[in-house]
Amino acid sequence: xxxxxxxxxxxPKDMDEAxxxxxxxGDKARxxxxxxxLVVHLKEGLAKPEVVVDIKAxxxxxxxxxxxxxxxxxxxxxxxxxxxSPLIKSKFPVLWEASLTVASVGVRNRATVAGNICSAVxxxxxxxxxxxYEAEVLVRGLKGLRRIPIGEWFTGPKKTALLPxxxxxxxxxxxxxxxxGGCYMKLARYEGEDLAQGGVxxxxxxxxTYRVAVCALGPKPGRCPKTESALNANKLSDKVLAxxxxxxxxxxxxxxxxxxxxxxxxxxxxxMLERAAGHAVARLFGKGPAYGTENIA
Amino acid sequence: xxxxxxxFKLNGEKIAITVEPNDVxxxxxxxxxGIKSPKVGCDRGDCGTCTVLLDGRTIRSCLALAxxxxxxxxxxxxxxxxxxxxxxxxxxxxxxxxAFQCGFCAPGVILSATxxxxxxxxxxxxxxxxxxxxxxxxxxxxxxxxEAIAETVKGK
Numbered sequence: 262x263x264x265x266x267x268x269x270x271x272x273p274k275d276m277d278e279a280x281x282x283x284x285x286x287g288d289k290a291r292x293x294x295x296x297x298x299l300v301v302h303l304k305e306g307l308a309k310p311e312v313v314v315d316i317k318a319x320x321x322x323x324x325x326x327x328x329x330x331x332x333x334x335x336x337x338x339x340x341x342x343x344x345x346s347p348l349i350k351s352k353f354p355v356l357w358e359a360s361l362t363v364a365s366v367g368v369r370n371r372a373t374v375a376g377n378i379c380s381a382v383x384x385x386x387x388x389x390x391x392x393x394y395e396a397e398v399l400v401r402g403l404k405g406l407r408r409i410p411i412g413e414w415f416t417g418p419k420k421t422a423l424l425p426x427x428x429x430x431x432x433x434x435x436x437x438x439x440x441x442g443g444c445y446m447k448l449a450r451y452e453g454e455d456l457a458q459g460g461v462x463x464x465x466x467x468x469x470t471y472r473v474a475v476c477a478l479g480p481k482p483g484r485c486p487k488t489e490s491a492l493n494a495n496k497l498s499d500k501v502l503a504x505x506x507x508x509x510x511x512x513x514x515x516x517x518x519x520x521x522x523x524x525x526x527x528x529x530x531x532x533m534l535e536r537a538a539g540h541a542v543a544r545l546f547g548k549g550p551a552y553g554t555e556n557i558a
Numbered sequence: 559x560x561x562x563x564x565x566f567k568l569n570g571e572k573i574a575i576t577v578e579p580n581d582v583x584x585x586x587x588x589x590x591x592g593i594k595s596p597k598v599g600c601d602r603g604d605c606g607t608c609t610v611l612l613d614g615r616t617i618r619s620c621l622a623l624a625x626x627x628x629x630x631x632x633x634x635x636x637x638x639x640x641x642x643x644x645x646x647x648x649x650x651x652x653x654x655x656x657a658f659q660c661g662f663c664a665p666g667v668i669l670s671a672t673x674x675x676x677x678x679x680x681x682x683x684x685x686x687x688x689x690x691x692x693x694x695x696x697x698x699x700x701x702x703x704x705e706a707i708a709e710t711v712k713g714k
Contacts, residue, residue: 365692
């Protein structure tokens with residue numbers, strides 16, 4: 262299908278040039294990295310930019326590195342690069358596990374983590390993992406740098422805190438100070454390529470505190486503080502889990518759609534929470550299933 | 559729209575072509591360069607039948623702008639079967655195992671399998687299924703495809 266929308270294409274060689282373009286065109290400019298969402302939006306007329314700005318020549322946006330306990334993921338880092346990285350697998354296993362569930366190999370070879378959160382669909386698989394690692398989104402504009410906590414990034418379905426004229430340059434994740442285990446549990450109709458009907462990430466830390474975040478269970482992905490309170494400072498017992506499973510129902514508001522009913526999502530959110538918490542704690546102690554092997558399909 | 563003069567390598571051959579910013583790579587390959595192995599299926603990245611190798615990795619050519627190919631190396635099934643170690647072996651095994659019927663998905667599946675075997679020459683059945691999860695086949699039920707890939711490595 263040809264793209265009927267007309268636009269210009271530029272590929273800036275450095276950040277200054279890129280920011281000039283974003284500043285001049287404002288919301289009429291769209292950044293192009295992997296293009297796996299943008300090109301679909303161009304084809305379907307959901308995006309109608311005057312200029313498409315290919316950011317792939319901006320070398321400072323590529324790759325990722327862990328320095329001083331902070332993982333910086335450049336805006337050009339793809340899911341395939343994260344999956345291939347022993348660093349991500351060992352230090353940020355929930356992000357690694359979530360990355361494996363994104364679309365398929367040929368999409369992950371191009372799709373970026375930054376692009377995933379810029380598209381900001383409620384089912385963004387990377388979002389719960391970024392939330393439990395308390396990520397910050399780094400955005401640049403001509404006025405300077407802003408750091409936006411991931412909890413303030415998503416403002417609604419397909420809506421973010423990015424302002425016209427700004428570009429996401431990186432994500433920064435804090436390596437948890439304490440030993441941790443985690444799990445991203447995705448509910449899909451089948452194994453392999455599918456959108457999440459629901460997703461729950463749990464991070465269990467060595468001091469018996471927990472971080473819980475969800476996607477596809479409400480208009481935007483994010484943390485579940487009441488569920489965390491129910492789990493915190495507790496060993497996972499049936500009683501604690503029962504309280505947490507009640508709590509999560511107060512924090513999610515799933516819709517019913519072609520892929521599942523609202524009631525099914527509410528029910529499965531509890532199941533996913535229970536299983537993900539169980540795996541997270543087991544993995545904290547070096548047991549449990551290997552990362553990347555457990556999902557509900 | 560300002561047109562762009564781009565150059566890239568296509569199956570080993572240097573290509574110089576002028577494209578519009580909104581030209582999709584798949585459409586340029588099929589419509590202007592005579593490359594017919596990548597097919598137009600879902601046209602939105604879900605079905606995998608438009609798969610090509612861009613700088614050695616599989617991508618969805620329906621989700622790439624043609625202008626992005628500037629300076630890149632693109633290999634399609636037409637070129638892969640003489641330049642990539644596994645491709646022709648896969649093709650022979652697919653033929654032998656009846657691993658395609660209508661053939662619409664086959665170029666994409668074979669390129670995905672090529673990429674898999676180049677990085678992981680001893681894949682498990684699960685790894686094979688994961689590697690081709692983004693390539694939809696409506697004829698075979700996948701079993702002969704998975705078998706053909708597994709037997710290609712075993713050299714049976």
